[in-house]
Amino acid sequence: DIASYPTQQGPQRIEHYRVAHQQGRIAALNMLGKRELYDRVPFFWTAHYGTRYEYLGHATEWDEFHLLGSLPDKRFIAFYGQQGRLAAVCSAGMYTLTAALVEHMQQPMTVAQGIALFEDYQG
Ligand SMILES: Cc1cc2nc3c(=O)[nH]c(=O)nc-3n(C[C@H](O)[C@H](O)[C@H](O)COP(=O)(O)OP(=O)(O)OC[C@H]3O[C@@H](n4cnc5c(N)ncnc54)[C@H](O)[C@@H]3O)c2cc1C
Structure with missing residues (x-):
């Protein structure tokens, strides 16, 4: 590296x-x-004090940010957008969703499309 x-x-x-x-x-x-x-799409996971966190994409800066889910429950997803495009995602407790997102993010997608996928996985 x-x-x-x-x-x-x-x-x-x-x-x-x-x-x-x-x-x-x-x-x-x-x-x-x-x-x-x-x-x-760059991907890594890391574990701290029993919680596994995942990060997809790569955003050194962003102009849009949405945090969905619950930080206290360690079940959340954060979307980082850059000029309308989904640049990166950080999450915990949403492994099926992030597995799908890493495939979807191979093609450019918007933050709104990422949030729509999150909503699909909640239903
Ligand atoms: C504390 C820590 C925590 C991390 N946690 C995470 C994590 O949770 N998730 C994640 O995705 N990434 C994590 N990383 C990053 C991850 O470890 C690196 O991205 C990855 O190991 C890089 O792999 P590499 O093969 O490029 O290099 P390395 O794994 O560093 O391998 C290089 C190898 O080359 C050998 N070497 C160096 N010089 C020579 C030489 N002259 N001759 C022969 N051999 C030599 C070294 O001994 C070493 O074995 C962490 C890194 C650190 C330091």
Whole structure:
């Protein structure tokens, strides 16, 4: 995870286990002469005092923020938007939703679309 790589938002360097695994595989393929780009939605999880938190995407800055669910119950999701686009999500206790979101976020989506998916998963 010491390597920076180009993205549409400029050079990025993300220190996550999963990103390091994905990029190690891509680096090896490129050393073997393939031409593979890193195009996955960054994802990591971490656990603190018995609670697992998940983070999808990558937002160094944002102009829109929505927190849904309950922080005291450790069952929440926070949406970070940048210029109308869903840039990142931080959550706890919503693992089925975040598994779906990581797939949906492979294509650009709006914060409103993320919130609509949250509402689908509540129903
Ligand atoms: C305290 C801490 C907590 C973290 N928690 C999380 C978390 O909860 N979730 C998450 O997604 N990420 C977490 N991370 C980040 C994650 O650990 C890194 O993103 C990931 O380990 C990077 O993998 P890597 O293979 O690029 O590098 P590393 O895992 O650092 O592997 C590099 C390897 O190269 C070896 N090496 C270095 N120099 C040489 C040399 N000259 N010759 C031979 N070998 C050498 C090192 O000994 C090491 O084994 C955490 C990091 C820290 C420090």
